[in-house]
Amino acid sequence: DIQMTQFPSSVSASVGDRVTITCRASQGISSRLAWYQHKTGKAPKLLIYGASSLQSGVPLRFSGSGSATDFTLTINNVQPEDSATYFCQQANSFPLTFGGGTNVEVK
């Protein structure tokens, strides 16, 4: 199985800050990576697919980059509504696997 290591596990930011979350795959996965946002009690939301493609309807302050084993989710000008847990998922091979998640608190 491909292991996905995500860090940091939590981050606290002020409104307007830039937040960066990293996901590392245990083996190369090309650009087969997605990022999700999850707010408690709600359905998870796809933000980024193919490592850097923005899902329709997602604000432009969200961006993704990386390939092979190292990937980054960046939230520019973070807003209060961005408080949530973010997690990555590899879609290179079965079984599909996820990072442990990053809790983002926006003060």
Add this chain to the structure above:
Amino acid sequence: QLQLQESGPGLVKPSETLSLTCTVSGGFISTSDSFWGWLRQSPGKGLEWIANTYYSGSSYYNPSLRSRITVSVDTSRNQFSLILHSVTAADTAQYYCARCDTSHSEISWFDSWGQGILVTVSS
């Protein structure tokens, strides 16, 4: 807009069988560009993929759970289902159903999710 909704019991006894159903609305389950997935998140842990199934019945499973899983699709009701046999406390989790966008690859990401259902395994 596609919507998914999980349903099933919130409490299951150890060694018994867990059955969940996902109802899809706002679109058809029998589309060629979709697999339909089950995932779960146990307390304090990350997400775990359980299985993906196509409307024709073709499925992919997580090997760690394969021996205990049955997945099925009911196109007439626009639903798909998960059965997990011989549950233990370790199967206590929030269970999610989701649509996997397989327009380019059968191994893909999930672009629509249900809100999840909490299932507790306890006597």
